Amino acid sequence: MLKRPLALFAGLVLSCSSYLAQAADTLRVSAIPDEAPTELLRKFKPLGEYLEQKLGMKVEFVPVADYPAVVESLVANKLDMAWLGGFTFVQVHLKDPTATPLVQREQDAKFTSKFITANSNVKSLADLKGKTFAFGSISSTSGSLMPRYFMLKDGIKPETYFSRVAYSGAHDATAAWVQAGKADGGVLNASVWEKLVASGKVDTSKVKVFATTPSYFDYNWTVRGSLDPALKDKIKQAFLDLDPAKPGDKAILDLQAASRFIETSPDNYKGIEEAARAAELLK
Known part of the structure; x- marks a missing residue:
């Protein structure tokens, strides 16, 4: 009588193990849907291929329905990295202070x-x-x-x-x-x-x-707080290595509307949090 429950349990364990192993070998990436889904995919494809080469692992783009879905998925560890706006980063950071903004485009410092x-x-x-x-x-x-x-x-x-x-x-x-x-x-x-x-x-x-408008800090690439620190460093360096003097890299940068990527930090977005509270979009 115990054979069937044990078999089901064993199957569930194997299934979960397989999923976790696959997730560990895949970088799950998304972006706030601030443009049409087809445009987001078009922009990401060459960047995803570049990251696969640099990181030595599969990179998968995960479309989301809306802005809150990106926030919740990153906080719940259903995503490893996401392209966030300043406000969505603040929302993520308030829910998970360990979430790390790695890089931003040069122009995101004065958007x-x-x-x-x-x-x-x-x-x-x-x-x-x-x-x-x-x-x-x-x-x-x-x-x-x-x-x-x-x-x-x-x-x-x-x-x-x-x-x-x-x-x-x-x-x-x-x-x-x-x-x-x-x-x-x-x-x-x-x-x-x-x-x-x-x-x-x-x-x-x-x-x-x-x-x-006057200028403000905006977009960045953020990774979940529990991501392996060594992998975080590799991802950051991959973005910083993109060189506009190299045709292949420039094509990737152009699709991201970036002249180059630079390091960023949570402190850059304190002004965004203050603005959100003033506008009563954060309680």
């Missing part, structure tokens, strides 16, 4: 957001009073938190200043909404705006930038 409109009469936020406005994701640093923070500092509370506030979910979606007239104005990060313009995915004869 900005762009306010856009398709209305030729709009020259400033004052001209958008009583009109509709679009943020990206509510958890986005550059598409929501920091623009909101700077507006609040200027005495503008979006929910009462605009006739309607909506969340597009992603930076490229915000640009599309504004261009299509779904919102009179919107805000997105400077890097995505520049990429959309360069690729012709936004029509600058219709949509224009009318304001830019």
Whole structure:
């Protein structure tokens, strides 16, 4: 009578052992979904292949549904590394102070957001009073938190200043909404705006930038706190080794919209935490 339960238990142990062994040999990576899923995969593929060569292990990209899913998955050790915005890093770090931000792009030390409109009469936020406005994701640093923070500092509370506030979910979606007239104005990060313009995915004869925020710290690559310290060091060095003078490396950097990667630390994001508390997005 005990044979079947014992067999089931043995099978479960073997299954778990197999899963853990596979997980140990695979670096599970994700990113906040601030752009379309196909675009995130396109950008990551060459970087993933580069990391596999550098680390000597499989690197797997794990898509997620939304920003909170990245935070929870990294904290729960379902991911090993994730591309986070400043605000999502703060959320991770508050839940797990051992989570480690390894590197950021050079420009992430002085990041900005762009306010856009398709209305030729709009020259400033004052001209958008009583009109509709679009943020990206509510958890986005550059598409929501920091623009909101700077507006609040200027005495503008979006929910009462605009006739309607909506969340597009992603930076490229915000640009599309504004261009299509779904919102009179919107805000997105400077890097995505520049990429959309360069690729012709936004029509600058219709949509224009009318304001830019002050600079702030933003994106970084963060690893879970329990990851092997030696592997953390190898991952960090792999990013720091990317050399824009080498064609192959430059292609990877270009896809990441990076001139190069530099080291970062949790202290860089204290200002983001303060802004989130001021905007009442953290309790």
